[in-house]
Structure formats: C-alpha cells, structure tokens
Amino acid sequence: MSKVTIHMVSSLDGFIAKKDGTVSWLQSKDTYDKGITLSQEDIENYLKTIHCYVMGSKTYEHALELGWPYGDKPVYVLSHRPLRSDKKNVMFFSGDINKLITQELKPKYENIWVVGGAMITKEVIRLKLANEIIISMIPIILGDGTLFFDFIGQEHNLHLKDVTAYKDGMVELTYDIKQQ
Numbered sequence: 001m002s003k004v005t006i007h008m009v010s011s012l013d014g015f016i017a018k019k020d021g022t023v024s025w026l027q028s029k030d031t032y033d034k035g036i037t038l039s040q041e042d043i044e045n046y047l048k049t050i051h052c053y054v055m056g057s058k059t060y061e062h063a064l065e066l067g068w069p070y071g072d073k074p075v076y077v078l079s080h081r082p083l084r085s086d087k088k089n090v091m092f093f094s095g096d097i098n099k100l101i102t103q104e105l106k107p108k109y110e111n112i113w114v115v116g117g118a119m120i121t122k123e124v125i126r127l128k129l130a131n132e133i134i135i136s137m138i139p140i141i142l143g144d145g146t147l148f149f150d151f152i153g154q155e156h157n158l159h160l161k162d163v164t165a166y167k168d169g170m171v172e173l174t175y176d177i178k179q180q
Contacts (some may be wrong), residue, residue: 002106006114006121007134008148015145016118030139038165047071051109054101054166057081059089059116074109076100078120101129118146125152125177131159131178139169145154 009026010016017023038046052097053070055063057079065068068087074089077083079098083092092098105112114124124130135148158175165171 001178002110002112003132004101004106004112004124004130005132005134006119006124006130007136008116009136009138010148011142011145012137013141013143014117014176015142016148017058017146018142019145021058021146023066023148025140025142026066028138028140028168028170032165032167032169035095035165035167035169037050047073050112050113051111052076052105052113054078054097054105054112054116054120055082056120057083057104062116076105097123098127098129100115107161118148118150121148122150125156128179130177132174133158134172134174136172139171 008016008029028044040154050073052074054076055078057077060075060077060079061085068095070073070154072089075087077085077090077092078094079092080094085092101112101124114121114130127134157178159177161171162174163171164174
C-alpha cells in the first residue's frame with residue numbers, strides 16, 4: 001500500500017519562504033548540544049525509502065539553485081508555466097493532482113513525498129491524499145512570508161508519531177493524519 005508524506009521545512013512561526021520568495025534562511029546557524037547528527041550513511045539509507053517526489057515549480061527552481069538534493073529519483077513538478085529540465089527523472093504535470101497521485105503515482109510507488117510548495121501541500125491535505133506530515137522547523141522567526149498552512153478551510157486531527165531534535169537546532173515533528 002502506498003503512503004503519501006508531506007514534508008516541509010518551516011520557520012518557527014510557520015513560514016516556508018520569505019516575502020520575496022527566498023529560502024536562504026534554511027541553513028541553521030544554531031547549535032543544540034542534546035541534538036543528534038545523522039551520518040551520511042543514515043541519510044542515504046533514509047533517502048532509499050523514498051520512491052518519488054512531487055513538488056511545485058518554485059520548489060523545483062529552489063532545488064536546482066540549492067544543488068538538486070533529489071538525485072535520480074522520479075520527480076513530478078506541478079506547474080502551469082512552461083518549464084524545461086535536462087534531468088531525465090523530472091516530469092512536468094499541469095493536470096488534476098488527485099488523478100496524478102491516485103491513478104499514476106500510487107500504483108507505481110510505495111513512498112511518495114510531497115515536498116512543496118504551500119498551494120500543492122494545502123490541496124493534498126484538502127483532498128485527503130496524505131498519510132503523514134513531517135515538519136522540519138528551523139530555529140528562526142521570519143515574521144512574514146509564505147505560510148505553510150494558511151486557511152486550509154478544514155479541520156484535520158493529527159497523531160504525533162515522532163520528534164527528533166538535531167545538533168543544528170532543527171526540530172522535526174512527524175504526524176500521522178487521522179482520516180475522518
């Protein structure tokens with residue numbers, strides 16, 4: 001059975017980008033002595049469990065700027081803008097996200113990660129397509145920008161599944177979404 005995970009990095013006050021769209025604040029300069037540090041092997045083993053990614057065009061453009069952390073895993077970029085890629089694993093999609101996830105991705109991939117942006121994750125939550133949400137909070141208050149959750153218009157009960165604190169001050173919260 002396929003699982004859809006929403007993963008987002010946000011500031012403590014819930015912003016995923018500054019007002020001008022920049023994400024330079026994503027690298028924490030804080031230190032937390034009780035936090036953990038993942039080895040490269042830990043990271044590689046974890047990434048092996050993710051089978052494909054879904055993202056919006058702005059997230060795609062930021063990922064290219066930041067050095068493309070998605071390797072050769074299949075990446076579906078949702079956009080109504082014409083975009084190009086020299087990466088063979090990147091597919092562009094401008095149709096119904098419900099059909100993409102339920103008819104195209106779930107039959108092919110066991111672990112699907114939705115990694116941004118706000119409009120796409122909000123729609124995935126509204127359509128009740130996600131099984132879990134992982135929020136990685138960076139120790140910064142931005143005060144303004146693009147909110148991760150802004151007026152979804154529905155109530156969703158969550159179950160805290162895991163909490164991890166890292167040496168760089170980032171805290172990762174993992175929630176199961178209780179389907180009602």
